[in-house]
Amino acid sequence: MSDGSQDSAAIRGGLGEGVIAVLRRILEENGREYARHYVLTIVCLVVIGLTTAFVAWITRDVVNEIFVRQRGELIFIISGTVVGVFLVRGLAMYVQAVVLARIGNDLVARYQTRVFDKLMKLGVDYFTEARSGHLAARIAENVNGIRDVLSLTLTALGRDLVSLIGLVFVMVTMDPILSLIVLAVAPILVLAVAWVTARMRSVVRETVELNARVVGTMQESVQGITVVKAFTMEDRLARRIGTIIDDARAKADRLAAITERVNPAAEVFAGLAVAGVIAYAGIRAVSEGQPPGSTFAFITALLLAADPARRLGQLKVNLEKAMVNARMIYEILDMPERQRDRHDAVPLEVSGGAVRFEDVDFSYADGTKVLHGLSFEAPAHRTTAIVGPSGAGKTTIISLLQRFYDIEAGTITIDGQDIAGVTLASLRGQMAFVSQQPYLFEGTIRENIRYGRPEATDDEIEEAARQANAHDFIMEQSAGYDTPVGENGVTLSGGQRQRLSIARAIVRNAPILLLDEATSALDNESEKLVQQALEEVMAGRTTIVIAHRLSTIVSADRIIVMDKGEVVETGTHAELASRKGGLYARLNLLGGGADQPGGHAAETEKERA
Structure with missing residues (x-):
């Protein structure tokens, strides 16, 4: 041809x-x-x-x-x-x-x-x-x-x-x-x-x-x-x-x-x-x-x-x-494919799943500079949370790790392997992704979960749904797992769609899990159910979490704070919250609400005012 x-x-x-x-x-x-x-x-x-x-x-x-x-x-x-x-x-x-x-x-x-x-x-x-x-x-x-x-x-x-x-x-x-x-x-x-x-x-x-x-x-x-x-x-x-x-x-x-x-x-x-x-x-x-x-x-x-x-x-x-x-x-x-396998690309082999960004620069097509010499490491089998104000470049990290875009400078490695030199299929096959806005495709609930791994059995699909706290509401549907979801899941609530996307990630059984503000658009009850499901799927995996609500990442093994495309702080929640004048401490203080970290501190500041 x-x-x-x-x-x-x-x-x-x-x-x-x-x-x-x-x-x-x-x-x-x-x-x-x-x-x-x-x-x-x-x-x-x-x-x-x-x-x-x-x-x-x-x-x-x-x-x-x-x-x-x-x-x-x-x-x-x-x-x-x-x-x-x-x-x-x-x-x-x-x-x-x-x-x-x-x-x-x-x-x-x-x-x-x-x-x-x-x-x-x-x-x-x-x-x-x-x-x-x-x-x-x-x-x-x-x-x-x-x-x-x-x-x-x-x-x-x-x-x-x-x-x-x-x-x-x-x-x-x-x-x-x-x-x-x-x-x-x-x-x-x-x-x-x-x-x-x-x-x-x-x-x-x-x-x-x-x-x-x-x-x-x-x-x-x-x-x-x-x-x-x-x-x-x-x-x-x-x-x-x-x-x-x-x-x-x-x-x-x-x-x-x-x-x-x-x-x-x-x-x-x-x-x-x-x-x-x-x-x-x-x-x-x-x-x-x-x-x-x-x-x-x-x-x-x-x-x-x-x-x-x-x-x-x-x-x-x-x-x-x-x-x-x-x-x-x-x-x-005839349109050129910007992200494609190099002629010498090899399959990615994941032993632990440690992710490392080293001196990464990136700009979008319109010339907007997003990342400036970004460097950090997400240890294998640990949860790394990335926080920061809007526009800091958090979601861009998730996109670059999946090679939706190619970087301008620096390297991104998984277990020491440069992702630019591995096949895209093997790279993305080692990751499960849950986005802020879950997308469901035409078909049944079972088919949408099976997109995570086409060869998954019905028993594996139902087990994934149970781990995602989705099995009960699925069984309440007219045809259970064989219920059509409608266009982009229009017949389901936001929390239900998100739990189905988590089930899809669970059934993929990938060593690396990427969560892009997976609970930010949910009500409190849905967030609690989704958070429970996420804790289940995060266990034993290298997890990178883009967080909007700081309450969801209190237990993260490492928190990376970004601002204007750069890492400005790194540590645990306790370490970062205690740093006076630090960006994380300010974000924590501004979080407000007794259900969020820093909530009581925020109330105290208001009382002093």
Whole structure:
């Protein structure tokens, strides 16, 4: 399969070069797979073209032999021949339509699979920049461009070009002079098509993008419907999407107006040609007494040639529409994968799970510096908590450890192995991750837990759910573990979704556990249940906890305090809370509430005030 590296520039280039490059790439990627189907389709299309030409050819004998010379013995022969020709034509049309549809459907499925596989290989940074709804809508529309490019090319070359060549042959055979009259007007149509194509290219892409925005905005509004209702955003969103829809409609109207300008040129061409033929043939028939058969055959061929000529004339226009979508698909497929295995990458081997950051620098794509020479160690089989004010770089540490992004300088090691030199699959396979906002996928509760380890048995899944304090509420569902969760677990509470995500982490049975503020969005009762579940899963594992509530990390073996991308303090809760003027002590004091560390100290300070 071609990686398209040599074709990328040409694909984004001019129309002629781009069309050839895209078509060549599609054929290189799929031609061998569908060779037999293509041959059968082309044979059928050629048959259609030849039978179309035959209909014009036989018109001369119908007129001259039956109506002029009145040869009755030819009536049934010619009629039977016409029936046979149309039968063959009908069968050929059916076969080519079915085969071409199957090829097209298979191509769509194949490229949908390829695009999804590519998206799964792209880094997290790509998805932080791309709107998911817009991306999904664009892909749904773009992927059809691959199918349309091949369908248009095959039908144009196999049916329309053969039909036109056959009909022109009939016309030249019947009357060479009339043929010259017709062909003399053809350059008008060619110039009209070139003019239209040049004007429509940018409009097509804008139309595709706007249509994707419409679908994407609708999808995002449906996904966030509770927020929409809570903040009475219905009217504002309706006005917003109404504006986008109006823009898309205006672009579509403009595209239709530009595209259909070919038709008046084609009609003028046909009108001039037919008028010239009628005038010339009429004068000759009146003055020379010529039989009308050849003229009727010529006119029939001319009229039959109008449709394939028009389609061939519009081929460049229609191909450009399809090419815009095909190019946008290849833009995704050709996108470089920033986080990928090095050629010499080896599997990660975890003995204890000790994690070490050493002089790590990191900036996001927009140039924002997040980490400055960050160094710390998370000992094996111990719990290390990372705290600090918002923007300190806490969550970035979790992302870098999983290699969602690559660092600029320094090293990150696990048991002394640089994670830049190990395979991504083995790296992430040694980690279980629980995020602040748990995500559930379409399917049942059992399937969502099993995502942690596909080979897990039902007994292991249920045991993980028990450890996560989730088994009881699962059994209360309508179908227990086989209950569908709805879109992103909409039928479950936040605490229930979080406990399912913890069960997913437990069933993974990984030596390293990453917790990114896993309880910060929960109420007190849910937090207590989730915290109990976390203590169960943390036992015996190397655990890194990003903490918002200091009460959740009092028992951590080591607490690392960060500020502005740097480590400013390290120690246990007791050590850090006792340091006067320290950042942790201030955060602890500001925590407030009797249920949080420093709560009583905070109350004392208020009393003194």
